Amino acid sequence: MDEAFYDRYGHKKYANDIIPIEQKGYFAILVKDEKVLMTYPPLVDVPEFPGGAIGRRENFRECLFRKLYEETGIEFMLSSGEKEFHQTLRYFAEDARPYGEYCIYDMTFLVYDASSYGFDTQESQSKTPENGSSCWVPIKDILSRKTKINYAHWLAFQELFSAR
Numbered sequence: 001m002d003e004a005f006y007d008r009y010g011h012k013k014y015a016n017d018i019i020p021i022e023q024k025g026y027f028a029i030l031v032k033d034e035k036v037l038m039t040y041p042p043l044v045d046v047p048e049f050p051g052g053a054i055g056r057r058e059n060f061r062e063c064l065f066r067k068l069y070e071e072t073g074i075e076f077m078l079s080s081g082e083k084e085f086h087q088t089l090r091y092f093a094e095d096a097r098p099y100g101e102y103c104i105y106d107m108t109f110l111v112y113d114a115s116s117y118g119f120d121t122q123e124s125q126s127k128t129p130e131n132g133s134s135c136w137v138p139i140k141d142i143l144s145r146k147t148k149i150n151y152a153h154w155l156a157f158q159e160l161f162s163a164r
Helices: 060-072 139-143 151-161
Strands: 004-006 012-014 021-032 035-040 051-053 083-093 101-113 133-138
Touching: 021 060, 021 151, 035 060, 035 139, 051 060, 060 101, 083 151, 101 151, 133 139, 139 151
Parallel strands: 004 083, 021 101
Antiparallel strands: 004 012, 021 035, 021 051, 035 133, 083 101
């Protein structure tokens, strides 16, 4: 049997004769007031951390700068994070291309202390340049699964925040 790929919800999918693409991506976990910034991409009903696949000739900082702006409307450059988690996951992106995309996704999640950036973590959801939205979600709501997030992001979040 083929190896399983996981969609955003943690459901197994099988590639069956499809050669998966390889991707590398970076994701920013901005933390302030015991909340994290989440994005709600258009046509996707599960929140994610801002970030995504690195573009050709980009380094991780340029990738995060671009993705943060596209997915949150925030425009600033990040340095290396306080904590980092790396995973490679067989991932199925149901919103990519007409029928979804199977990929082997090399993902790096970077945690940043956003307390000095002047964000208002009390504001409600805001629209993003990609026509999605973003908002601040309490860490405890994610850890308790009150707020369910993208499966791959959940795996990283557990590793990074399980000591809380």
